Amino acid sequence: MILIYYYMMAVCVAVIGKDNSPKYIKCLDENTALQFHYKVHTTIDIIEEKLNVGNKTASDVRELFLGLLFSAEDHKIFGYATNTKIKFVVILQSTNTLLRDNEVRTIFKKLHAAYANAVCNPFYVPGDQIKSKLFDLAVMEIMGII
Amino acid sequence: MAELPPELTAKPLALIGVTGLDAVNNAIHRAIWDAFTNSRRPDGAPVQFKLLNNAHEFPTVKPKRNSYEWYKLKGILKRNWMNKYLNEVPSVVVIFYDLDWIDPQWNEKKIECSSRVQSLRAALEGRSTKIAVVLVQHSKPVQPGSEDVVTTERATALCNACELPAKSLYVLPHEDHLLRYTSRLEHAFYDLAQNFYHHEYRIVKGHRDQLNKTSHQYLFVRHQFKMGFLNELKQDQQTAHKHYQQAYNNILDIRYTETDILEIKTVASFINYKLCRLMFNMSCPKDAIAQFRAHTDRFKLRTGPKELMFEHHAWMSSQFSTFAELFEQAIRQGLPAVQTQHPGYYYHMAAQHATDRKTSCEELCKNVTSYPDPDPLAGSEKLEFYGQRPWRPGKLNQEQVDTTRETLAIQALQYKEKTTVNHSMIIIGLLGNAISQFKINRCPRMRRRLVVQMADEYYNSRDYGKVLTLLMHMLWDYRGERWPVLLTDVLKKALGAAFLFASIQDYIILALESLGPSNVLSESHQSAIRSNIINILQKKPPNPEPDLPDAEKVSAIEKWMSLLSQNDPFVFTIDDNMATFIEVKARFSQPKYTVNTTVTVEVFIRNLYREIMEFSKLSVTVNSPGYSSEFAVTDANNKPLIFQSNETKTFLCQFQARQQDVGSEIQIRRVSLYLGNDTSCCVILGFTGIGGETNLLERLYPEIQQFRRGLFESIRPVLNAEIRPEESSVNINVKSQSPALLGEWFPITITLSSNESISNAVLTGILQMDGSSDQSTELSLTMTSKQTPVAVEFTSIDKDHSVQQIVYVKAHKVGDRNLVIKVDYSITEQVKCSKELIYTFSVMKPFEVTTQFYTVLFQPLTKGFINDPFIMMSHITCISPWPITILSTSIELGDSIQKEDEEPQESILEGINLSNGEAASEPFCVVPKVGSEQPTSTGVYTIKWKRTNDDSGLETSSSVTLSPLWVEDAVIGLEAKLPAHGWVRMPICVSYFFRNHSDYLITLQLSMEPSDAFVFAGQKQINICILPNDERKIDWIMRPLVAGLVSLPKLLLAVPADEEHKLNKGRLAEVLERSLPSHIYIMSQSQSLDS
Structure with missing residues (x-):
């Protein structure tokens, strides 16, 4: 596998439906995919708490970026939730110390745009798994694989 | 090593020695001692009392050192030092002595007291421990302000004799309010103690000048630690924190080697513990967390010798768990925890390091089989310093290492780690703590993940029963979340555990779920599972699941053999919340059924697995209030229960709607599908009939289900149906001359006819108004007596015959009335039916009566004068749609009014017919006799009337109050x-x-x-x-x-x-x-x- 190091490397990208089941998960290393599935799954706890309307102030109702959800020694997990309760979770490697909020936001914006394009497909039934080449490409770009 | 010594974790309290109290034999002394020790109030001074006997020996004082130049450094922290200050060297020693100011033997006692002080002073030679004397007195204390010459004099004398400053002499009257006195004394001692600790602190601080950084690095740490500890005893948290912080910084400066890394790590963990605890106490949890993070970051790479890698992991694990405990304690004392920062994360990390410890132990210790002799670890309890190796105590890194001893010692440690430590239990305990923390802090998914990890650890420790219990619970949760990869992971683990535990039921449940669509098991694995199911149904042991340890497999297969060789057939039911490869939907063909007709239930079954599956029986359980019954499928004979891949089949189940269910709902409670035969092993799968996955999607995304195509998806389950009674054969016909007039008995004619002969018909009539019964209306059958409700019984009505009944209604208010007419009857002895009809009619006023007043000259009049005759005229206007006949009228005049002529007057309106809109008037000449401030009531006018063209109608009497009139005096x-x-x-x-x-x-x-x-x-x-x-x-x-x-x-x-x-x-x-x-x-x- 040829890796071209992106300025910020995502090791896992996930799209979670409004029913909290995964619609799309891609991990950089398929051998450790299970651990990443568990990690993404457990961050739903924190996302749900953040999305809880009572916890929000008026100013951040429109803010889709949820910020850092979890920080471990080797990676950091960020979250983003659309108005339709679709959640995006991106796991970034912690070794990359140059993590800036704006850059993470850019990643999510790209992901959101790609997702919007994917679900605009008239043959896609909302709630199903996302199977789209273009979405795959967008995710791989975020992960720095291409 | 993993555990912190108790002297470190104990809360430092100023130590105060007490002598001269005979708490065993002397009741007064015992009361005093109890007041000091047992009856402490929570807001009391932070002190600890220790009862000393007169001949107590204090630890000897080390000779004072002027220079550290030749000092031989043997370690960082001495093991006995903290304990010495906590429990042995008192800051204050208090001598209790029974002596009243007016004691007859004052002089003798004074001398005895001073000699006691002297001997104590001798015992404490070299220490700066404070001495105080408390005189236990029986007499009442001197009132403050009233200077007693004797007292002052004797107190001064005693102080001089004992060589004590005046403020070290106290008096304790033990009569009343003992607790108040002791609490005041306690604070006084605490002040003395603080002086002592401050003094000690100054001494240690003074050592600093004599040290140099190159050769005395250990002492820098030791002295700073001591200063921190003394300040803690003094309860000065700020200063203590400052010195501990410096001690920590100093220890980081020490260059470590493999031989002294353990000591450095041990002491660093002590200081870190003290620092974090102080910061939590000082309400700086963020600083505590930052300190801890930095601490673990720094030391996680200082692993020490490779052969003792597990020691490092144990150390890391204990760092995390200790911090988690501190954090938890702080939360218990009111620190708010948040979802992203709570002790659970630290317990989890501790568990992870414990897992690492286990892994490296397994790796490093697998070849160690014996414990070396002589024991290289002997004497580890008596080491002078914390964190040193028992086989080379007090030696510093620059000295030569004895390689053979070292190897033996490592072997001993590895042997101990391998044989005495139960790693799994440590991990499980830590995970358990983490789980409860995550549960408290609303992280259900994290909790589930930890439970799965816990199950993994139980699996490692071969407790398969517990694994199954945990995983079966978690499976339910993960199924609801629909994460295929995670579900598959849990399924695989549970399948393995169920196989090794030889639990038939669990294994079958898991196997059936494994064939379903919601997981990502490989096709070959699924095929293997399918053949295992068939094996078990035929009482053959299943093939082992992949990736199981060989040793375990053999015993598991033996267990399966013995289980399956029993003669009794296995029959068990798997009910709700089961996820399998079969989807079932059921529906009633109609929402309503008539009694004694056939009810049809359609059952749709779909096989989601890609291979053929065969079942033996299908039945439907239908519930109605009170009982439930199971019906076998009626067309099973011509349709085998064999399902191809993705095939949907429809079955019918028919039965008669029963008389008992009339008027109620019946419900499809369960569709049971039988797998295997009754003789050997049979699994009954119970379905609710809603359909699994499809139903879930329906609930989550109701708006887009129309996009899905397919026969099965489009079926709507109908699980409830109503059973209705048969059509009635009785006709109710109602006739009346509506509207009814106010006050009359209004006849309603009810005709019952039937097209078959019926018996025991009971006709009831009840008035209803807005759902409640109506008070202003009367019902009667006879026009004389009131009845609610009216009921008439007919013994039988023949076929095509009819019976008639008149019901009379009298209303006192206008408006609409509902008469509910109900007929209960029986066709045969058993068949009872009823019919109901609501008859609505309105009630109107028959006429309007107004009153007019005229003068005798027939001019309109607004008021009368006493003795002045005037004319009163009642005016009747008919507003009824029916013509009415006035039978008679009469007037009853008010008290203050008389007729002009007393002759009885015949009504001039008698026999008059009035149609709608017509009017009649009747004048009366009257004289008012009494005037008043209020309008005077003129009288009540009564009209007797009936409907003109109704011969049967009774006369009705209506009374009207005539308008009142002002009457005034006239002179x-x-x-x-x-x-x-x-x-x-x-x-x-x-x-x-x-x-x-x-x-x-x-x-x-x-x-x-x-x-x-x-x-x-x-x-x-x-x-x-x-x-x-x-x-x-x-x-x-x-x-x-x-x-x-x-x-x-x-x-x-x-x-x-x-x-x-x-x-x-x-x-x-x-x-x-x-x-x-x-x-x-x-x-x-x-x-x-x-x-």
């Missing part, structure tokens, strides 16, 4: 007597009567205005006097000049100014106008006569 009554008409130029005689109704003499100024139409003779102007209750008559003779309706000469009456109080002028004018005629008809003379 003067006037009356004119004159003929009804006159002739032109023919004189007429006119008499006016003036009546005085009062008790006064009344004078009136009377004048007659001249008139063009008359020439008159009589008084033109005169003053008349009327005696009380008398009458005066004045006559005129008038000769009319013109013909027609001519106005009479106007009579004017005036009241003299001095009599106005007797007679109101305005009222007089009113009476005048009302009582006297203004005009008279004058006829012309006949021409013939005239000429």
Whole structure:
């Protein structure tokens, strides 16, 4: 596998439906995919708490970026939730110390745009798994694989 | 090593020694001791009391050192030092002595007391421990302010004898309020103790100047630690924190080697513990977390010798778990935890390091089989310093290492790690702590993940039963979340555990779920599982799951063999919340069924697995209130229960709707699918009939289900149906002349007819108004007695015959009425039916009665005067749609009103018919007798009437209250007597009567205005006097000049100014106008006569 190091490397990208089941998960290393599935799954706890309307102030109702959800020694997990309760979770490697909020936001914006394009497909039934080449490409770009 | 020593974790309290108290034999002393030790209040001073006997020996004082130049460094922290200051070296020693100021043997006792002080001082030689004396006294204390010369004198003498400063002498009267005195003493001792610790702190601080950084690095740490600890004893947290921080910084400066890394790590963990605890206490949790993070980051790479890698992991694990405990403690004391920062994360990390420890132990210790002799670890309890190796105590890194001893010692440690440590239990315990923390802090998914990890650890420790219990619970949760990869992971683990535990039921449940669509198991694995299911159904042991340890497999297969070789057939039911490869939907063919017809249930079954599956039986359980019954599928014979891949089959289940269920709902409770046969092993799968996945999607995304195509998806489950009674054969016919009139008995004719013979028919009628029964309406069958409800029983009604019943209704209010008519009857003995009908009719008023008042001259009148007759007229307007006949009328006058003539009057309205819009009036001439401030009630008018063209109708009596009228006093009554008409130029005689109704003499100024139409003779102007209750008559003779309706000469009456109080002028004018005629008809003379 040829890796071209992106300025910020995502090791896992996930799209979670409004029913909290995964619609799309891609991990950089398929051998450790299970651990990443568990990690993404457990961050739903924190996302749900953040999305809880009572916890929000008026100013951040429109803010889709949820910020850092979890920080471990080797990676950091960020979250983003659309108005339709679709959640995006991106796991970034912690070794990359140059993590800036704006850059993470850019990643999510790209992901959101790609997702919007994917679900605009008239043959896609909302709630199903996302199977789209273009979405795959967008995710791989975020992960720095291409 | 993993555990922190108790002297470190104990809360540092100032130590205060107590002597001279005989707590065993002397009751007073015991009370005092109890007051100091047991009855401490929570807000008491942070001190610890220790009872010393007189001959107590204190630890010896080390010789004072002037220089550290030749000091031989052997370690960082001495093991006995903290304990010494916590429990052995008191900051204050208090001597209790029984002595009253007025004791007869004062002098002797004074000397004894001072000798005790002296001997104690000798025992404490070299220490700066403070000494205090407390005199236990029986007499009442001296009132403050009242200076007692003896007391002062003797106190000074005692102080001098003992060589004590005056403020170190205390008095304790033990009579009343003992606790108040002890608490005050306690604070006084605490002040002394603080002085002591401050002094000690200064001493340690003084050492600093004699040290240099290159050779005394250990001492820098030691001294800073000591200063921190002494400040903690002094309860100065800020300063303590400062010194611990410096100690920590100093230890980081030490260059470590493999030989002393353990000592450095041990001491660093101590200092870190103290730092974090202080910061939590000082409400700086963020600083504590930052300190801890930095601590673990720094030391996670200082692993120490490779052979003892597990020691490092154990150390890391204990760092995390200790911090988690501190954090938890802080939360218990009120620190708010947040979802992303709570002790659970640290327990989890501790568990992870414990897992690492286990892994490296397994790796490093696998070849160690024996414990070396002689024991290289002997004496580890007696080491002088913390964190040193027992086989080379007190040696520093620069010394030569004895390699053989080292190897043996490592072997000993590895052996101990391998044999004495139960790693799994440590991990499980830590995970358990983490789980409860995540549960508290609302992280259900994290909790589930940890439970799975816990199950992994139970699996490692071969407790498969627990693994199964945990995973079966988690499976349910993960299924709901629909994460295929995670579900598959849990499924695989659970399958393995179920196989090794040889739990048939769990294994079958898991295997059936594994064939379902919601996981990502490989096709080959699924095929293997399918054949295992078939094996078990045929009582053959299943093939082992992949990736199981070989040793375990053998014993598991043996267990399976013995289980399956039992003769009894295995039958078990798997119920709700099961996820399998079969989806079932059921529906009633109609939402309503009539009794005794056939109910049809359609069952749709789909196989989601990609291979053929075969079942043995299918049945449907239907619930109705009170009982449930199971029905086998009716068309199973011609349709085998074999399902191809993705095949959907429809089955019918038919049964008769039962009489008992009439009026209630029946419900499909369960669809049972039998797998295997009854003789060997049978699994009954119970389905709710809603359909699994499809139903879930329906609930989550109801708006987009129309996009999904497919037969199975489009079926809507119908699980409830109503059972209705058969159509009724009875007809109810109701006739009446609606609307009903208010107050009459209104007949309603009810006709029952039947097209088959019925018996025991009971007709009931009840009035309903807005759902509740109605008070203003009466029901009757006879028009005489009131009944609610009315009920009539007919023993039988023959086929095509009818019966009639009249029900009378009397209403007291207008409006609509609902009469509920219900017939209960039986066709045969068993079959009971009923029919209900609601008959609505309205109630109207028959007529309106108004009252009018006129003067005797027939002018409208608004008020009456006493003794002044007037006419009252009742006016009846018919507003009923039906004509009515008035049978009679009568009036009952009010108390203060009388009729003008007392003769009984016959009603002039009797027998009159009134149609809608017609009216009738009846006048009465009445005289009011009493006046009042309020309108006077005039009377009640009663009309008896009936419907004109209804012969059967009874007469109805309606009473109306007539309008009230103002009645006022009148002093003067006037009356004119004159003929009804006159002739032109023919004189007429006119008499006016003036009546005085009062008790006064009344004078009136009377004048007659001249008139063009008359020439008159009589008084033109005169003053008349009327005696009380008398009458005066004045006559005129008038000769009319013109013909027609001519106005009479106007009579004017005036009241003299001095009599106005007797007679109101305005009222007089009113009476005048009302009582006297203004005009008279004058006829012309006949021409013939005239000429």
